[in-house]
Amino acid sequence: MRPENYQSVNHPPSNEFELFFGPNHPGIEGNYALKVRVNGDEVTSARADGGYLHRGFEKLMEGRLWIQNIALVPRICVPDPVPMEVCYSLAIEELGGIEVPERAQWIRVMQLELSRIAAHLFTFGGHAATTGMYTPMFWGIADRDLILDLFEELSGGRVYHIFNIPGGVRRDLPPGYLDRVSKTLDYIESRLPDYDNLLFTNKVFVHRATGVGVLNQEQALEWAVTGPNLRATGLDFDVRRDDPYLVYDQIEFDVPVEQAGDAWARALVRRSELKESLRILRQVVAKLPSVGGPIRAPIPNPLAWNLPAGDVYTRVESSKGELAYYVVSNGGDKPYRVHVRGPSAMHAVQVLENLVTGARIEDVAQIMFSLDACPPEVDR
C-alpha cells in the first residue's frame, strides 16, 4: 500500500494489536508482507499481502518471441532459477515436437540438482537465522557461492543462467568441468557433518523447530502443499520419480520422507534431499563422459519460429515443490498465454495464513522460512 493511501482506523479498545511482517523482513526471502493481529504473544489472525514483486511476467511473455522468454523466466524465482528455464523449455519442446538429445538432458539434470543444493543451503541458513542462529546462514551462503561459481563457469551468469534453451542447452561443458563439479561435491559432502553439528543436532534449533507450524497430511493435501513440505507430512511423492521428465527415470535416488509435519521435519527433509541431490550428481558426473552426441536439437530460425497451435502443461520438481507451466500457442511466433504455477503461490498465502494463526509471535518468521516460500513466484 502506498503511504499516502494509508488511513488509520480507530479500533474499539482491546488488547490486540496489528503487526506487519514485511514487506521488508529478514524472515522471508524477498518482499512480501504478512499482517498479523496479535493478542499478547499469540497470533489471532493473519493476512498475507503480496504484489510487491509483481512484474507482470505472464503479460510480458505474450509480447516476446518464444526464445526471448528464456531470458525472462529465471527471474520468476531468484534462489532457484534453473527449474523455471527447464520447465518452460520442456513446454516448448512438447509443443514443437522436439526431441532433446540425451547429453543435453543429462546436463540439465546436473544443473537442476546443483540449483537444488544451492537453494537448500540458502534455506537452511535462513531458517536457522529466524531462530537467532546466524552462523549457518553465513556458512550456507558461502557454500552456495561455490555452486554459483560452477554456474558462472558454465553459463557466464551466477544467478540467472539463461542456459537451457528449447532444444537443449547453449554450450557444452568446458574442459575439466566435471572434475571441478566433483571437487565441489566432495567439499559440500565434507561440510555436511559440520552442518549437523552446528544446526541439525543443535538443541536450541531442535527445540525451537519441533512442534512449530504443524501440518498434518490431510491438511497438506487439502491445501495443495507440494514438495519438501508435503514429504514432511509423510506422503511419499516426488514429481521426479512419479511423473518423470528428462532422464530422472534412469537415475537411482530415494525420496526422503518425514512424519511430523512441523518446521523441524521440513528442515530434515531438505537436509536429506541435499544428500540425495549429491547422490544424483555423482551419477551424472559418472555418466556424462560416456554420453556423447549433440547438446542441442536443431530448431528452426528462432526469430521466425511459429509453434503449432495447442496447449501443454509441464511440471518439474523445484526445490520448493511442484512447479508447472501451462503454455498455449495459437500457431504464432509468441506464446498466446503462459500461466506459471509456482509452488510458493500455495505455501505463502493460504497455508501460511493458516499455520501462523494460533502460533506465537516469535515463531512467525520461522514458519515462513520453514515453508521455503519464494515471493516472486506468488506475484510473478
Next chain:
Amino acid sequence: MKLSPTSNLSASLEFLLQEISGLRSQWKSPRRLRVDLQAETLPALIELLKGRAGFVHLSAISCVDWPAQNEFELVYHLWSYEVKVLVMAHIRIPRDPGIYLSIYDLYRPAAFFERDIHEMFGLFFEGSPDMGKFILTEWDGPPPMRKEFDGEAWVMNQFDWQDYQPGWLKDIEAKGGGITTRPEDVRRDKPKPWDEQS
C-alpha cells in the same frame, strides 16, 4: 466402479468419464488426459474426479482469453497421487457477463487461483471466499491480462516523462558527467540513429 492403479487405467478412467454428458476426452501423453466439456457439467466432473477417482490435488486453474470468440477458457488441472494422471478439464464461458461458479467447496486452493483470475481477467467466481485484490492492490485500470489491454500504450498514456534535473545534477553535468541521455532522446516516436542509416 472405483479406480485402482492396478486396473487398466486409461480404460477405467474413460469409463468413469462417460457418466458426464457431452464430454470429449483425449490422451495427450500417458499421464496427461485432456477433457473438453460444457461449463454446466464441470461441477459434476470435479465431484466425480475428487469423490470417486482420487484426484485430490488441484494443481492449478488457468484462464485463457479468446476475444475473437468473445469467450474465456478455463482449464482445471487435477492430479491424482494414486493413479498418477493429470486431467486437464477445459471449459469455455462467455466473456460477458463473465461469471462462473467457484469450486472452493471441493478444493481449497481454488480460492487463490480464482482470486488471481478475477484480478487479472475480471472474471467473477460466485461462492469464492475472497474476491478482493491481492497483487494489484491499488490498480484501478482494466484487468491487465485481457488481450485488449496493451501495457505499453497504457504507460505511454498514463505517465509523463519526468525531466529529472535537480541542481546538484546540473553541476555534475556541467562538468561532463551525470545522465547523458535526455528523456526526449529516448521517446519512442523519435527516429533512431539506425533508422536514418537504412
